[in-house]
Amino acid sequence: MNLPASAHLERLWTDLATKRQAALLLDYDGTLAPFQADPAQARPYPGIESLLNRIGGLPNDRLIIVSGRWLNDLRPLLKLSFEPEMWGCHGRERRLSGGQSSFVPLREAATAALAQADDWEDAVLALGGRMERKPGSVAFHWRELSSDRCQALRQELRQRFAMLTPADELIWHEFDGGVELRGSGADKGQVVRQVLAEMDACGDYCIAYLGDDYTDEDAFTALADRGAGILVRETWRNTAANTWLRPPQGVIAFLTRWLEIRTRQTGTQGVGTLGA
Numbered sequence: 001m002n003l004p005a006s007a008h009l010e011r012l013w014t015d016l017a018t019k020r021q022a023a024l025l026l027d028y029d030g031t032l033a034p035f036q037a038d039p040a041q042a043r044p045y046p047g048i049e050s051l052l053n054r055i056g057g058l059p060n061d062r063l064i065i066v067s068g069r070w071l072n073d074l075r076p077l078l079k080l081s082f083e084p085e086m087w088g089c090h091g092r093e094r095r096l097s098g099g100q101s102s103f104v105p106l107r108e109a110a111t112a113a114l115a116q117a118d119d120w121e122d123a124v125l126a127l128g129g130r131m132e133r134k135p136g137s138v139a140f141h142w143r144e145l146s147s148d149r150c151q152a153l154r155q156e157l158r159q160r161f162a163m164l165t166p167a168d169e170l171i172w173h174e175f176d177g178g179v180e181l182r183g184s185g186a187d188k189g190q191v192v193r194q195v196l197a198e199m200d201a202c203g204d205y206c207i208a209y210l211g212d213d214y215t216d217e218d219a220f221t222a223l224a225d226r227g228a229g230i231l232v233r234e235t236w237r238n239t240a241a242n243t244w245l246r247p248p249q250g251v252i253a254f255l256t257r258w259l260e261i262r263t264r265q266t267g268t269q270g271v272g273t274l275g276a
Contacts, residue, residue, distance in 0.1 A: 008242040012228040015206035016261040023062040023199055023207040024055065024258065025192065025219070028074060030176065030212035031232045031251065032065075037144050039069070039132070043077055045248035051255040056082045058262050062199075066191050068180065068215055070134040071095055090215060092136045092186035106136055110169045110183035114138055117170075117181055120160060127153045129178075136183050143177030154179065175213045189218030196226060208258075210251065211241075230254070 016022055026032055029042055032052075036042040056063045064085045067074050071088035078084075086095045092104045106114075117138050121131045124140055128149050132139040140157055142150045157179060161172055170181045192209060199205045207227035209219050220229035220240035231241035232251055245251055 006243075008228055009230075012206060012208055013257065013261060016258065017265050019204050019206045019265075021060045021062075021199065021202055021205040022058075022258075022262060023064065023195055023205060025064045025066050025195065025207070025209040027188075027211035027213065027216055027232070028065060028067040028069065028078070031210050031247065033077070034247070035143065035177065039073070040077075045252070047252050048248070048255070049078070049080060051252065051259060052078075052084070053081050055255065055259050055262070056080065056084055058259075059266055061262055062195070064191075064195065066091070066188055066209075066211070066219065068134075068137075068139075068175070068213075073134075087188075087191045089134055089136045090182060090187050091189075091191040092183075103135065104186050106183040107169065107185070110136075113164055113169050114181070114183070116164055117160075120157075123156065123160075124153065127156060129153045136186065137180050138182075139175075139178055139180040141178040173215060175215050180215075187218040188216055189222035192219045192222040196222075210245070210254070212247070216241075 029035060029039070032048050033042045033044045052063060055061060062085065064087065065074070065078065066087045068090050069088055071086055071093055074086065074088060083097050083099065085097050087093065088095070093101070095101045114137070118133065124131050128142070128145050130141040132141065140153070142153050145153065161181065164170070168184060171184055173180050173182060188211070196207065199207060207223070208230060209216070209223050209227065210230045210232050211219060212232045217240050220231075223229045228243055229241040230243045230245055231239045232245050232247050234246055236244055245254055
């Protein structure tokens with residue numbers, strides 16, 4: 001069904017008011033927190049953590065953080081009063097709210113290819129870029145560079161990638177401000193499909209996914225018309241999402257509305273006032 005963006009959002013509010021269960025999947029960088037030159041300084045927008053704490057306390061809702069980051073780097077940034085379910089490394093890493101963890105292993109050839117890419121750091125630094133190592137991938141950042149230097153670094157990486165490995169071992173995936181080389185077999189679309197399968201087993205539910213980057217397109221595509229795929233971005237771009245919000249005000253308003261509707265639907269007491 002091809003509904004206008006406003007209709008998708010109105011359908012979500014209606015479903016939230018009537019469905020017994022709900023799942024809210026949230027990307028981190030660019031969605032819950034602004035981009036920073038130093039990713040270790042990317043703290044959530046003011047007010048976000050308070051809203052997430054209260055949504056996380058709703059009895060029939062799943063709050064799930066989905067990120068391209070390694071969870072060891074992400075978890076210290078999001079200071080919540082509870083442990084949410086989190087997926088890191090584009091779905092390769094999963095940590096449940098109870099603390100149980102799992103990891104999708106890389107194929108041997110992909111591990112060897114990433115080891116080769118690990119040796120590119122000096123060349124990347126010489127061109128002004130930055131390298132980020134993660135389990136299952138390596139990311140190269142050029143967000144702070146001029147357009148000419150971005151292009152030079154991208155071209156250098158493209159040439160090295162072409163000589164690196166068979167195409168099916170590593171995926172070249174550009175994002176806002178860089179490119180990530182990651183082992184095949186995990187993406188944010190798989191996260192959505194897994195959550196949908198788990199929610200299907202429970203029956204009556206609604207679901208939404210909020211994300212900003214090109215890496216979130218796999219999730220939007222997997223969700224399709226089964227829920228609200230929401231692009232979080234200052235400006236519109238072509239996307240498989242069906243709704244668009246600007247950060248941070250649009251995200252805060254969305255989370256506030258979610259909390260209000262689900263609090264009424266579940267009859268939850270003691271979640272506090274919205275100004276708390």
